[in-house]
Amino acid sequence: MAEAVRFEEVFSDLYRLAYRVSFKVLGDRGDAEDVAQEALARAHVRWARLRDRPEGWIVTVATNLAIDRLRRRNRTTESRGEPVALVETHLSERIDLARALRRLSRRQREVVVLRYLADWPELAVADALGCTPGTVKSHASRGLAQLRHHLEDRGVRGGDDVRASG
Amino acid sequence: MFEHLDDPTPPDATSRTFGAVLARAARLRRRRAASALSALVVGALALGVVIGVTVSGPAPSQTFAAFDSQTGLLAAGTPVPSSDLASVVFIGDLHGFALVVHGTQTLLAVSTDGGGAWTVADPNLPVSFPAQFEFSDDAHGYLWGGPPSTTGTVPLWVTADGGRTWTRAGIGPVVSDVSAIGPDVWAVVGTCPVRPTAGPSCPVVLEVSTDNGQTWSAAAAAPPVSENAEVSVSDENIELARITRARAYVLTFASRAGSPGTAGSLTYTADGGQTWTSRADPCPSYFDTGEQIAASGTSDLWVICASQASAGTQAKALYRSSNGGIQWTLAAAANAPVLTGGTVLAAAGGLPTEGYVTPYSLGHENLAVLTATDAWLFPDRSAVYDTTDGGRTWGVVAGLSKAGLVAGGTGNVVFADATHGWVCETGTGLWRTTDGRTWQRLGP
Numbered sequence A: 001m002a003e004a005v006r007f008e009e010v011f012s013d014l015y016r017l018a019y020r021v022s023f024k025v026l027g028d029r030g031d032a033e034d035v036a037q038e039a040l041a042r043a044h045v046r047w048a049r050l051r052d053r054p055e056g057w058i059v060t061v062a063t064n065l066a067i068d069r070l071r072r073r074n075r076t077t078e079s080r081g082e083p084v085a086l087v088e089t090h091l092s093e094r095i096d097l098a099r100a101l102r103r104l105s106r107r108q109r110e111v112v113v114l115r116y117l118a119d120w121p122e123l124a125v126a127d128a129l130g131c132t133p134g135t136v137k138s139h140a141s142r143g144l145a146q147l148r149h150h151l152e153d154r155g156v157r158g159g160d161d162v163r164a165s166g
Numbered sequence B: 001m002f003e004h005l006d007d008p009t010p011p012d013a014t015s016r017t018f019g020a021v022l023a024r025a026a027r028l029r030r031r032r033a034a035s036a037l038s039a040l041v042v043g044a045l046a047l048g049v050v051i052g053v054t055v056s057g058p059a060p061s062q063t064f065a066a067f068d069s070q071t072g073l074l075a076a077g078t079p080v081p082s083s084d085l086a087s088v089v090f091i092g093d094l095h096g097f098a099l100v101v102h103g104t105q106t107l108l109a110v111s112t113d114g115g116g117a118w119t120v121a122d123p124n125l126p127v128s129f130p131a132q133f134e135f136s137d138d139a140h141g142y143l144w145g146g147p148p149s150t151t152g153t154v155p156l157w158v159t160a161d162g163g164r165t166w167t168r169a170g171i172g173p174v175v176s177d178v179s180a181i182g183p184d185v186w187a188v189v190g191t192c193p194v195r196p197t198a199g200p201s202c203p204v205v206l207e208v209s210t211d212n213g214q215t216w217s218a219a220a221a222a223p224p225v226s227e228n229a230e231v232s233v234s235d236e237n238i239e240l241a242r243i244t245r246a247r248a249y250v251l252t253f254a255s256r257a258g259s260p261g262t263a264g265s266l267t268y269t270a271d272g273g274q275t276w277t278s279r280a281d282p283c284p285s286y287f288d289t290g291e292q293i294a295a296s297g298t299s300d301l302w303v304i305c306a307s308q309a310s311a312g313t314q315a316k317a318l319y320r321s322s323n324g325g326i327q328w329t330l331a332a333a334a335n336a337p338v339l340t341g342g343t344v345l346a347a348a349g350g351l352p353t354e355g356y357v358t359p360y361s362l363g364h365e366n367l368a369v370l371t372a373t374d375a376w377l378f379p380d381r382s383a384v385y386d387t388t389d390g391g392r393t394w395g396v397v398a399g400l401s402k403a404g405l406v407a408g409g410t411g412n413v414v415f416a417d418a419t420h421g422w423v424c425e426t427g428t429g430l431w432r433t434t435d436g437r438t439w440q441r442l443g444p
Helices: A007-026 A029-045 A054-080 A091-102 A106-117 A122-129 A133-153 A157-165 B015-046 B060-069 B398-402
Strands: B085-090 B096-102 B105-111 B118-122 B132-135 B141-144 B157-159 B174-181 B184-190 B202-209 B238-242 B248-252 B265-269 B277-279 B290-295 B301-310 B313-321 B329-334 B367-369 B375-377 B385-387 B411-415 B421-425 B429-433 B440-442
Touching: A007 A029, A007 A054, A007 A091, A007 A106, A007 B015, A029 A054, A029 B015, A054 A091, A054 A106, A054 A122, A091 A106, A091 A133, A106 A122, A106 A133, A122 A133, B015 B096, B085 B132, B085 B411, B085 B421, B085 B429, B096 B118, B096 B132, B132 B174, B141 B174, B174 B238, B184 B238, B202 B248, B238 B290, B248 B290, B290 B367, B301 B367, B367 B411, B375 B411
Parallel strands: none
Antiparallel strands: B085 B096, B096 B105, B105 B118, B132 B141, B141 B157, B174 B184, B184 B202, B238 B248, B248 B265, B265 B277, B290 B301, B301 B313, B313 B329, B367 B375, B375 B385, B411 B421, B421 B429, B429 B440
């Protein structure tokens, strides 16, 4: 039986992963660090169940937390009447990305975030999620199609990227 | 894809980050427990069950939620729930100090009633948890350890007003361990800054103060040991076990990546650091992760040897010496052949395999030795254990679980004397004994 992974051993890698996807959604270092810490703390609480393949769970939680954080921040910014462009250069793009990610199914979101926000290769995503590369391809394809649809509607730069590489 | 949304210089995951995550995890566990309790109470009330418990004051969950929700720097005197304490020390049966992680700050809390009530003394300490601290009386204290600075220094901070203000001591660059007996304070200091990569070991020096840490001078002779500066948390590789004003042991160990075995060494002085004598390090080489030393008297020593940890367990061995480290006897072991290169120590029973001791117990002392026969052990992610036969057998302290301590967290156990002791489970709560046998949970 494979030896279970200790939280301490993989902490740095998981933290970097959570931070990367959080920052892509949030664009703010402090917020992304906070979200990454929260995701890792939640993982620590349920580590006995996660330790074999924690990456998929971590990216899902970090992405969801980041989306919630962005939504709250956006509401606060709007209520203060601050012009969005002054807050963060890519804010509207990040908001659209968050909205598009929210519409994906849980599995599609895991695959899309690991594959395209964390830039993992297909085989690594399959290994992390405990599925076959074919399943990853399938979820990635459908997830990308939906992401492309939502982002193209808004003329977002990421939508062009999706079309080019998808 | 979306590379333009990346952070070009993402932050590293430091030991401070790790400590913050552990503190958050402890709070999450506490909230879960509070929610489960609330659900139980609501369910019982819905079923018409009469609960024969008189509740006065705010529930623990309400109190810590209110404390956690406060933002920014807290004012001195702000009440701190005992469930938010991270680590405690006591200088008597009434006066205690605690480190508390609150938001991005590490603060110092003080209690004058034996741990029942805590208030903020300093809302923003100059060192982040996991840090080490010690007080010699209700005014004079010492704070060190925690994450190194960007230049690799780990300074010592001194207070003379009960922790309200701190002054940086003029010693360094890396203060590894400190021990105060009255106004006499010793500090073992590494002479190289902490490095992120491998490098040669550095000698250490003993700095001595006789005025509560206000002024310092190097001892006549340096302990003949070196430190491995390739560590991220400097407090984990050198230990100073001070027995009297003149007698002390310095234990160093260094687990180096890619090199089996430790570079452990033990040295001893009986004349205030004028001369040093090497002693044998009892730990076998396959305990390649860490060592921890404690003493109950001038010649009674306890050393715990630790291997790599895995899945909540860790191979450990306890060695005892009754002649100041000249000879050692294996008292107990927690065997795990897969973690000790296939070797199984002969000692029967003994230590618990569950839980981690050094070096995973950041900022905590796991072992509290009271006498040559009695000691307490709180490995991280485990229960609290005690022994009354010199460490040969260890048992879970049932009185603590009866008093509500849920095994599995991290924390420290300290004793002010033979009967007054405290167990702090980080971010969960504080328990006290006043007779050395029975325990009660303190405060909210």
